[in-house]
Each structure stands twice: as structure tokens, then as C-alpha cells.
Amino acid sequence: MEAERERPLKAPLRVSIDGDGQPVVTLTAATRKLSGVVVIKPKATQHQEQIRAYGTVLDLDKLVAxxxxxxxxxxxxxxxxARIVASKAALERAQTLSKDNITTLAQLQTAEATFAADQAGVATAEAQVRTLKATALQEWGTVIGKALVDGxxxxxxxxxxxxFLLQITLPPGASASPPPSATVQFGASATPHQxxxxxxxxxxDPKIQGLSFYYSADAASNLLPGMNVLAFLPSGAPIDAIEVPRSAVVWWTGRAWVYLRTGADTFTRLEIHTDAPTPEGGFIVSIKNLPQAVPELVAQGAQMLLSEEFRTQIQVGEDNK
Incomplete structure (x- = not known):
């Protein structure tokens, strides 16, 4: 009897397994109040899906040259x-004077040679301009190349x-019509710029091998040539979503989870995507990834529920020894 009294007391098991094999944590209202567990109904919102791409601020030395x-x-x-206009006029005068025997044959031949040389000079200069025009269009495309040609x-x-000029490249295999505007970010904590x-x-970009687009950024963006940035390109129509606050998220095995209320006193853990963060540190989650449109979730105390799951697993393991 003494040994039985000194035996450590086990906390009551609050975890069961539902029909889908998922753990369900049961917490009464009194227990939730004592443990500081707060349940909320998150705010519904509209979210614009975005494609995450990669950008580089280009060095424009080649464009300048x-x-x-x-x-x-x-x-x-x-x-x-301008020279050929003058040499042509000179040739015409020499031809007229030659007919009247006023000028010599040597003077006529000199005027003809000058005009021929100027013709060759015009042809060479025109060829050089055409070559550079084609190079501009080939290397920089119809918009930037034509802007260079037109001044x-x-x-x-x-x-x-x-x-500043940025080249934004989609991930391999991704395809999208380039939106009129996008946002870029240099570093995870930096301010996004349009x-x-x-x-x-x-x-x-040879390192990425995806579709690429040129975007321009204002000098006020503080971007500099050579910087690598993350780019977010809007894609498709806005979708219905909820805002999950930072305090509701628990991390386990490198993934983000929340606890949803499935009954009066029962809660189930659900993994969420983290590709749409909010400025406050939470995440925007599409309702298509949720069991119901706007579920109730644990906003405070989610870590306690996660610990309860693991504590139960440890107790079950000890009992099976």
C-alpha cells in the first residue's frame, strides 16, 4: 500500500483516435480556461494566389555600350x-561644265571618284546602323531594343x-501570363517593392531554366545591380481564404500546423501551407485546404495541445513495455 501511494500519478489521457486514424485531443471548457487555451473563428478574406519566382537586378554595361x-x-x-549631298552636287556641276568644255576631264573624274567614295561610305554606315539595330532587338527584345533605336x-x-531592370524567372515547368505588376523582396525581412x-x-536564367520576363523598378526601391531577389507574381482570380494568426501556428517536423475545433471539446491537428505569409507573422490559408469554410481554431495554447499528443504517446509506449 505504501508503494502504491508513492507511485507517480499519471495525468488523464486526453487523446483518442478518430475513424481516419487521426489523433483527437479532448479538452473541457474548464481545462481550456485553466490552461489558457483560446479558441477563435478566424477572419475570412480574399487572397490573390501568387507564383514565387526568382529575380536578378541586371547590370546594364552591355546596354550602355x-x-x-x-x-x-x-x-x-x-x-x-551630308557629304554625299555635296559631292553629288559637285559631280552634277562638273558634268555640266564638261559638256560645255569649261572643265577638264581630270576634274570630272575627281568629282566622280569623290561621289563614288561617298556612296560607299553611306552604304557602310547604313549597314552598321542596321546591324546594331538588329543586335538591340535580338539582345533586348522589341520593347527595350526599340526604345534604344528610337532614343x-x-x-x-x-x-x-x-x-533598374530586373529579369524575373519562373520555376522550371511553371507557366503564367506575365502580370502588369509584381512584387520583389531582397531578403526575408526586407520591404517588398512593386x-x-x-x-x-x-x-x-541558365541557373533556373524557366520562363523569363523583364520588369522595371524605381530607383527608390534601393535595388542595386547584381542583387538576387524573390519575386511574387499574381496568378489567377482571388480565392476565399482565412487569416491564421501567428500564435495559432505550431511547428513540428519542419512543417506548420494548427488545431481545429471538431466538436464542443475536441480538437484535431491540421497542416497548413506557409507560402502566403502575412505582415504580422501569420499565414493566409485557402479554404479549399480546410475541412470547412471558416473553422474555429486554437489561437492561444496550441503548443499545449501538441505537447498533450506527445505525452500520450510516451505514456502508451511505457505501458506497452
Whole structure:
């Protein structure tokens, strides 16, 4: 009898197994109040699904060099075009004077040679301009390449770093129409910045091998060439979801879980996705991943319920020795 009195008391088992083989924790209202367990009905919301992609702020040295080459080539073309106007006029005068025997044959031949040389110069300059124009379109696409050819303010802003150019690449196998705007983030705790779609990229990121797009970011974003960023691209129509507060989430085996109320005093653990965090540290969870549209969940004390599950497993293991 003495030994029986000194034997450690076991806490009552509060965990059972439901028909699906899932553990169910039972806590009466009195126990919940004593343990500080708080049950809430989370806020319903609309959530825009997003594709997580990867971005790089591009170094525009090649664009700057190409722009300089194109501007120089256009200036050279204009110069030889001005020269050929003068040499053509000189040739026509020499031909007229030659008919009247006023000029010599040597002077006529000199005017013809000058005009022929200017013609060759124009052809060469035009070929150089065409080559650089094709290079701009091939390397930078129809939007940025055409902006370079037309002398658009877009290229000036990129060169002067008033605007930064990002290449955003989708994960391999993912496909989506590029949205007009997206958000990028440098580091998990950094402030997200909005970027605007420019055009499809002319080549993919070799490290990722997915569809790529060009986006522009304002200089106020504090992005710098060479930075790697996370990008979030809106996809599809908004979906119905709930906001799960940070205090309701428990972590186990590297995954996030919440406890849902399944009865007056019963609770079941459910894994949630963490791909849509909130600024407060919680998560947006689609209702399609929930057993009911807006379930009640444990907002305070979820860790206590998780501990109860493990304590029960330990007791059962000891009893089976």
C-alpha cells in the first residue's frame, strides 16, 4: 500500500483516435480556461494566389555600350549623308561644265571618284546602323531594343539608373501570363517593392531554366545591380481564404500546423501551407485546404495541445513495455 501511494500519478489521457486514424485531443471548457487555451473563428478574406519566382537586378554595361555604338553609328551615317549631298552636287556641276568644255576631264573624274567614295561610305554606315539595330532587338527584345533605336526616355532612365531592370524567372515547368505588376523582396525581412512589366526576356536564367520576363523598378526601391531577389507574381482570380494568426501556428517536423475545433471539446491537428505569409507573422490559408469554410481554431495554447499528443504517446509506449 505504501508503494502504491508513492507511485507517480499519471495525468488523464486526453487523446483518442478518430475513424481516419487521426489523433483527437479532448479538452473541457474548464481545462481550456485553466490552461489558457483560446479558441477563435478566424477572419475570412480574399487572397490573390501568387507564383514565387526568382529575380536578378541586371547590370546594364552591355546596354550602355550598345547605346553608345548605335548613337555613334547614326551620327556617322548622318555625316556621310551630308557629304554625299555635296559631292553629288559637285559631280552634277562638273558634268555640266564638261559638256560645255569649261572643265577638264581630270576634274570630272575627281568629282566622280569623290561621289563614288561617298556612296560607299553611306552604304557602310547604313549597314552598321542596321546591324546594331538588329543586335538591340535580338539582345533586348522589341520593347527595350526599340526604345534604344528610337532614343526613348526608357533607355535614358535605365542608363542613368533612375530605373533598374530586373529579369524575373519562373520555376522550371511553371507557366503564367506575365502580370502588369509584381512584387520583389531582397531578403526575408526586407520591404517588398512593386515592379512593372516591360517585356518577355530574350533569354532565360541558365541557373533556373524557366520562363523569363523583364520588369522595371524605381530607383527608390534601393535595388542595386547584381542583387538576387524573390519575386511574387499574381496568378489567377482571388480565392476565399482565412487569416491564421501567428500564435495559432505550431511547428513540428519542419512543417506548420494548427488545431481545429471538431466538436464542443475536441480538437484535431491540421497542416497548413506557409507560402502566403502575412505582415504580422501569420499565414493566409485557402479554404479549399480546410475541412470547412471558416473553422474555429486554437489561437492561444496550441503548443499545449501538441505537447498533450506527445505525452500520450510516451505514456502508451511505457505501458506497452
Amino acid at each position: 550598345l547605346d553608345n555604338s548605335y548613337v555613334t553609328a547614326v551620327a556617322q551615317l548622318q555625316s556621310v549623308q 526613348s526616355p526608357l533607355v535614358s532612365r535605365l542608363i542613368e539608373r533612375q530605373t 515592379v512593372e512589366f516591360l517585356s518577355p526576356a530574350t533569354q532565360t
